[in-house]
Amino acid sequence: MLIQVISVGAGAITHAILIGIFVFGLDWGFTGICWATAMVFVGRSLATQAFFWCKKDSFTLYDDVKLFSRETTTNLGPIIKLSVQSMFMGIWGWWAFEIFTFMATYLGENQAAAQSQMRSLGLLTFMLPVGYSSASGILSGNAIGEYKP
Secondary structure, three states: OHHHHHHHHHHHHHHHHHHHHHHHHOOOOHHHHHHHHHHHHHHHHHHHHHHHHHOHHHOOOOOOOOOOOHHHHOOHHHHHHHHHHHHHHHHHHHHHHHHHHHHHOOOOHHHHHHHHHHHHHHHHHHHHHHHHHHHHHHHHHHHHHOOOO
16 A cells, blocks of 8 residues: 555656646646656556566465456456446436536526536535545455455
């Protein structure tokens, strides 16, 4: 878990530095932001692969379980169904904001501006619980993995 914290922190610092160089130093504008973001994601991916390559002896290798063996593909139907339902629930949550903003444009300019502000507030208040949910899911998964229910 410490490697995740270090990776995300280093990625954020690198992203800020690259944005400073590309946007303010080279005056690339939005293109600079895109390049900085892409470079950070590629760098994090390479760093993660390098970490696992260096620590490969620390992981237990199970030769009897393959990627597409009977053990790994049993009961995939309910998992896929639940995943698709969860995906659609997330999509409709985002689309609801878009649909209400689109509907507000028919009411007038002031109403559309008010809806845009309410949408921003809604997203702000929505993202905090999503962050807590992700964090609690990670902590719960780690506790279950360490046999500490």
